[in-house]
Amino acid sequence: MNRLLYPALSLLALVSACQTTAPRQASTTTTSTVAQSQGVYQYRDEDPSVKPFFSDRVGTTGRNGMVASAHPEASRVGVEILKMGGNAVDAAVAVQFALAVVYPGAGNLGGGGFMVYRDAKGQLATLDFREKAPGKATQNMYLDSLGNVRPGLSISGHLASGVPGSVDGMVQAHGRYGKLTWQQVLQPAVDLAEKGFSLTDRDARGLNGIKYDLKKINPGKAYFIKGNPADTLRWGKDDRLVQADLGQTLRRIQAQGRAGFYAGETARLLATEMQRGGGLITEQDLADYKSVWRDPLKATYKDLTIITMPPTSSGGVALVQMMRFVEPFPLRKWGWNRDSTVQVMIEAERRVYADRAKFLGDPDFVKVPVPELTSYPYLKTRWTDFNWAKATDSKNVRGGTIPGYESLETTHFSVVDRDGNAVSITTTLNGGYGSRVVVGGAGFLMNNEMDDFSIKPGTPNMYGLVGNAANAIAPGKRMLSSMTPTIIEKGGKLYMVAGTPGGSTIMTSVFQTVLNVVEHGMTMQQSVNALKFHHQWLPDKTIFESGAFSERTQQALQARGYVLERLTNTLGRMDCILVRPDGSFEGASDPRADNTAMGY
Ligand code: DON
DSSP states (O other): OOTTHHHHTTOOOOOOTGGGOOOOOOOSOOOOOOOOOOSOOOOOOSOTTOOOBSOOOOOEEESSOEEEESSHHHHHHHHHHHHTTOOHHHHHHHHHHHHHHHOTTTOOSBOEEEEEEEOTTOOEEEEEEOOBOOTTOOTTTTBOTTSOBOTTTTTSSGGGOOBOOHHHHHHHHHHHHOOSOHHHHHHHHHHHHHHOEEOOHHHHHHHHHTHHHHHHHSTTOOTTOTTTTSTTOOOOTTOEEOOHHHHHHHHHHHHHTTHHHHSHHHHHHHHHHHHHHTOOOOHHHHHHOOOEEEOOEEEEETTEEEEEOOTTBSHHHHHHHHHHHHTTSOHHHHOTTOHHHHHHHHHHHHHHHHHHHHHOSOTTTSOOOHHHHTOHHHHHHHTTTOOTTSOOOGGGOOOOOOTTOOOOOOEEEEEEOTTOOEEEEEEEOSSTTTTOOBOTTTOOBBOOGGGGSOSSTTOOOTTSOOOOGGGOOOTTOBOOBOOOOEEEEETTEEEEEEOOOOGGGHHHHHHHHHHHHHTTOOOHHHHHHBOOEEOOSSSOOEEEETTSSOHHHHHHHHHTTOOEEEESSOOOOOEEEEEOTTSOEEEEEOTTSSOEEEEO
16 A cells, blocks of 8 residues: 555544443443345435445455465465365465555555464464564654754664564464475466566556666666666556566575575575665574464454454554444444444544554563453443543553553555455555565565654654554564454354455554444455544544545534545455355455455
């Protein structure tokens, strides 16, 4: 997704009887159930100006498996692997490597991410392959001698990169769950790199858009630039992109596994590239990198079980907090994006992002009070200043109080196989095309994930997120993420696989996508198509996709003091799968980009 997402957003009673109902207190018992029907949702507002869906795309049906990813070539690869008898993890690993070739804006070797896994028997696992700060990183590395932020250094160029985790993550995931050989799951990516693939219109525009950055940061290199050194040429739809160096790197990974990236030739090339550009990552950092299996964050919402990513991502904690904040309210009765529905969701989001800034960080470095933050009694204390008549002022909202606590362009894909094993992976370089550093001789882009640390307390990152000590830089520490790969069970069975890119908006997009299905009765694809909104505590405003709110909803919210900002761009690029009552899979990919669901 666009690296300028938040800056581009300029960094941001006429209430009916049921809408004035005082908020019910959150209860500790959850006997209610989510919407039963999987019919097609009909929008019920009388306001004819509202077109609540981004498009009329309908979901893709599969009976034996489903892959939903950001690029048609990657989804094709995933389905091929499933058809060869691979399981969901084999397909996911193949998709991850294919995306590194065909979707260089976010698919990656030089980045990191998170995997949530549920096997057909209900066994769960989550894998943290988030990047780490290099050993030579320091807390104030992006500040000058006066303590001011040196602009751009955490975003662009060599100093912006953390130690990549994606390759180790795939090695770990495949080693534990894969059925096909490592060579087999790598082969499609090798082929795509060496033989090339046809660019989509969007691929071409993306590469054209970063040409000048690429030339500035990687002088003399031809990567991703059409016809270099004569740079007057522009990529167009159906042009073929062949990536020979990347093909060699993938072959080393295919032949040697982890050592094909974290040692030997690739590690040497990466460390040399870092030295050339003043970056910090060394061969030792690469040798030291290890992804971590973590205990999944598991929580109920009505009759569902949400299985999601614990820290180092903040996404899972935030999703559970938001779901549980709104659980006591009759959202279904109020209706999709009606003023009361939106109001409680905004107020939940405001409080959740304040907690994120205060409490969340790498659990290997700071204590993150996950059970407390997601508990009903704690969430109840956070609602006490909620007022139906008036928006809460973010200035008066701080992270909550937990006794004993010491202060101190991404892409998502979902895969389900015929047995019902499910994988939900979100992975990223952070901004679109990451730091724009291409590793010389190895042909892959490096992340700019260091910007996800709080580089100075209270200073917003590129998504406008602020943080504190919990997310300060330290050598070997993982930077906090918003990525929210999620799997949901209903009645003990697989029900939904969901996730999206979008920086700080990831958690709220997943939140809405889940609610749209489970409360408002949308199909999975309708829910993805549905227009979205977002509030993140600071800046204190609600951004919304044009059409997400009717005029009446806008007026009702503004009368209560909510600041609303209509976007000219979009929110989220979801790739989701729903298991329908008849056992078939509904693949739902986001019509906002090239996302494609393929089933068989
Ligand atoms: O980990 C995070 O929260 C961010 N690095 C995600 C970046 C992202 O989603 C970019 N795409 N829009």
